[in-house]
Amino acid sequence: xxxxxxxxxxxxxxxxxxAATISQDGTPQLTVVWxxxxxxxxxxxxxxxxxxxxxxxxxxxxxxxxxxxxxxxxIKGTARLDEVNAQKDIEIISARYVGQERAKxxxxxxxxxxxxxxxxxxxxxxxxxxx
Numbered sequence: 001x002x003x004x005x006x007x008x009x010x011x012x013x014x015x016x017x018x019a020a021t022i023s024q025d026g027t028p029q030l031t032v033v034w035x036x037x038x039x040x041x042x043x044x045x046x047x048x049x050x051x052x053x054x055x056x057x058x059x060x061x062x063x064x065x066x067x068x069x070x071x072x073x074x075i076k077g078t079a080r081l082d083e084v085n086a087q088k089d090i091e092i093i094s095a096r097y098v099g100q101e102r103a104k105x106x107x108x109x110x111x112x113x114x115x116x117x118x119x120x121x122x123x124x125x126x127x128x129x130x131x
Contacts, residue, residue, distance in 0.1 A: 003040060003123060006131045007073055010066070011037040014096050017066045019044060019119075021055035029055055034093050035064065041120050042075060045090040048083075048115040056081060062121055071130030077122045086116035 016032050023029045031052050036043045042064055046053050056062065062079045065072060082089075090111045095103035 003126055004131070007126060007128065008037065010068070010071065010073055010128075010131055011035075011042075013068075015066050015068055017042075017044075017064050019052060020063045020065075021052045022059045022061060023051075023055060024058065033064075034097050035066075036089075036093050036096055040123050042077075042123065043089055043093065044119040044121070045086060045093055046117055046119065048117050052119070053081065053117050056119060062119075064121060071128070073126060073128040073131065075121065075123050075126055077124040079119050079121045082118040082120055083116075086118045087112065089118040090116050 014034075017035045019031050019033045019035075020028050021031075029051055033044045033046075056079050060079045061076075063074060063076045065074045067073075087107075091103055091107050094106050094111070098106070
């Protein structure tokens with residue numbers, strides 16, 4: 001499966017995703033995340049020092065699953081970490097999920113006080129059901 005218009009439309013809806021990274025002992029580490037599709041990349045964001053960020057610094061392989069009932073898309077690829085655009089990215093991504101006003105409040109009370117890191121997942125393989 002490729003990143004077709006149907007897949008793009010599916011990913012454009014703000015659903016939660018499950019991100020998988022590889023722990024130091026080789027086991028999968030799963031996290032529910034907000035995301036945004038930008039071009040051929042999935043953008044996520046996290047606070048510096050969290051397990052997924054540490055895992056990706058050691059091994060950038062990552063997969064992501066977005067589901068809606070019996071439809072889902074799984075994406076595999078290589079992530080790169082971006083600290084330069086992280087504050088701007090979390091503001092955009094949070095507005096996608098909670099709206100502009102709540103995102104501004106979250107920026108003021110939480111995100112601006114944290115060292116944030118954006119995760120940019122380059123899409124290398126796409127699979128799914130129902131699209």
